[in-house]
Amino acid sequence: MADKEEEDTRPMKDWILVQNSELRLEVQNDNSVDIQLLFGVAEIFGTEMAKNMRYTISNQAKIAIFTDISCTIRILGSPDIAYVSTDTPMHIYRNTHFALEHLRRTAQQNDTFGPKVMVCGPTDVGKSTLCRLLSNYAVRSGHQPILVDIDVGQSDISIPGSIGVLPIERPAGIEENEFLKPGSLVYHYGHNNPASNLKFYDTLVSKTFEMYQERCKENPTNKYSGCIINTCGWIDGSGYKCLLHCAKVYEVDAVLVLDHERLCIDFQRDLPKTTSIIRLPKSGGTVVRGREFRKNHRNNVVREYFYGKKGSLSLFPFSFEVPFSEVSVYKIGAPEVPESCLPIGATAEDGNTQLVPVEINKDLVNRIVSLSMATSLEENVVSCSSAGFLCITAVNTDAETITVLSPAPSPLPRKFLLLSDIEFVDFK
Ligand SMILES: Nc1ncnc2c1ncn2[C@@H]1O[C@H](COP(=O)(O)OP(=O)(O)O)[C@@H](O)[C@H]1O
Ligand SMILES: [Mg+2]
Known part of the structure; x- marks a missing residue:
């Protein structure tokens, strides 16, 4: 909640909401609006709004400001969608x-x-x-x-x-x-x-x-x-x-x-x-986001993990090299083999939770890996919690180093990296 008292030339509109109604707002990419509760009581998905505080709504947000009494909401800026509904569950x-x-x-x-x-x-x-x-x-x-x-x-x-x-x-x-x-x-x-x-x-x-x-x-x-x-x-x-x-x-x-x-x-x-x-019942305000939106959203979530919310510059990730010798990369799940080739007593499903070593090469570039909390292979690495996530941004097979984007500075606190399917291209 930045200090937003300075002159604001954006369009301003006050919305009066009656009891049990909600103001639904959508802001698209690169747009943002400020909202302010002037009178009454209001909440956004269960979080109460403080009176007179200005909140900036951005990042493609789709929200509903609900009141169970009545309220007046001021909007500064031009939301892409704004309407009041009394038909809410x-x-x-x-x-x-x-x-x-x-x-x-x-x-x-x-x-x-x-x-x-x-x-x-x-x-x-x-x-x-x-x-x-x-x-x-x-x-x-x-x-x-x-x-x-x-x-x-x-x-x-x-x-x-x-x-x-x-x-x-x-x-x-x-x-x-x-x-x-x-x-x-x-x-x-x-x-x-x-x-x-x-x-x-x-x-x-x-x-x-x-x-x-x-x-x-x-x-x-x-x-x-x-x-x-x-x-x-x-x-x-x-x-x-x-x-x-x-x-x-x-x-x-x-x-x-x-x-x-x-x-x-x-x-x-x-x-x-x-x-x-x-x-x-589903709320009439729920927005269908589509496959493409969800894909972009996933990418934004990864970006925010490293860089913080758009426009807030709240996080400063680190980029550093790690020698191959200081990490071991694994994936979880062995390729399927015919039942006849399995050891006695094993089932094909057992392979799905198996830790499989992965060779470090250029295929790992832009892949997200999680840093397992496990300190040795004796621990159950497969179901150990994660210390955090890294993105492999480069692999130098000659120097035998990987470059990682990390939320914390070098050195890595653990050595087992679990490879995921999730890709992230670090455009900065
Ligand atoms: N009453 C509402 N008014 C406006 N937007 C809403 C409302 N309820 C949900 N949304 C928005 O609709 C989208 C889908 O809702 P979400 O809870 O993420 O669905 P699901 O988890 O079932 O996929 C979200 O962007 C959410 O913010
Ligand atoms: Mg969901």
Whole structure:
């Protein structure tokens, strides 16, 4: 929130919102607007706006400013889309939160686990938004839920190709458009779709549950607050099986299904009767983003990981050379071999979670690698959390060095690099 008191010559418009309505705004690439709450009470996906504070909305944001009382919002600049809607499912989402609150209080009284909730539905129905909303409401009510993001395509916790676990201690920022990340645990998956390695994907989801339980043991507030699981939009065939696996591993108390009747019916058939399957309407404001947008968005998320938010110049990554001898590169998943060639007792699926050494050569240029926290191969490198991510920007086979883009300065704190499919071209 920069000091924006100086003369602003951009167009200005005040929007008066009646009770239970929302102002939906979209800003395209390279555009930005400032928003300000002049009167009343308003929130953006569960984060309250402070009165008179100017917030800059940029980075292709698509947001809704909701009021449950009434408010006046000033907009400076020209949003690409701006309209008010009174047709919003926010009261239904809020009631869902109140039901979860009740379960949290009961958990606290009885020293049991708070509600474990999984949010599902096709792409672009508002799953991430609902997870954010419920997390924000929970912290605003004094809880600290754990957000688990198993959407490897559009993770809200780390870069694409990863699965994350994040204890939420504060509401998400409005300008930053995300939660603060300290305390997060991130796991390398390496692909932006569960289909690329289903067995490994399921293994990591199970791992996040172990870590969730650990965290609950350490911190009763997390235990009573429960968890909110954000999932991929792949809901058919093997995608559905991944969702089932997650629901079963976590023994979720509720599955919130956005906008998909068949998915509700499938869950009702396949999950225990004790699991509540709740169908929720999608918001009319949810924006369908398309494949190309999602691809660009993934790239932007990686750029922001290294450089910070566009225009904010908040991060200064480092570029340095690392000798081949100081790192070992692996990928996870061996090429498939016929069953007849496997050792006795092994199945073809076992290979999917196998650590496979990768030769360092020019093919690794522009690839994202994660730096495993493991310090030796005796540790389970495959399901060890990540210390961070690097981008390999050059490979010099003569000098036997790689050049990496890194959020932290040299030297690397660990030596095992896990190769991902995710590419990033560092244009600066
Ligand atoms: N009520 C709303 N008004 C305006 N934009 C919204 C609203 N709800 C969601 N969006 C936007 O719609 C897009 C898709 O929502 P998202 O939660 O990311 O969907 P999903 O996770 O299901 O793919 C996001 O850019 C989000 O900011
Ligand atoms: Mg999402």
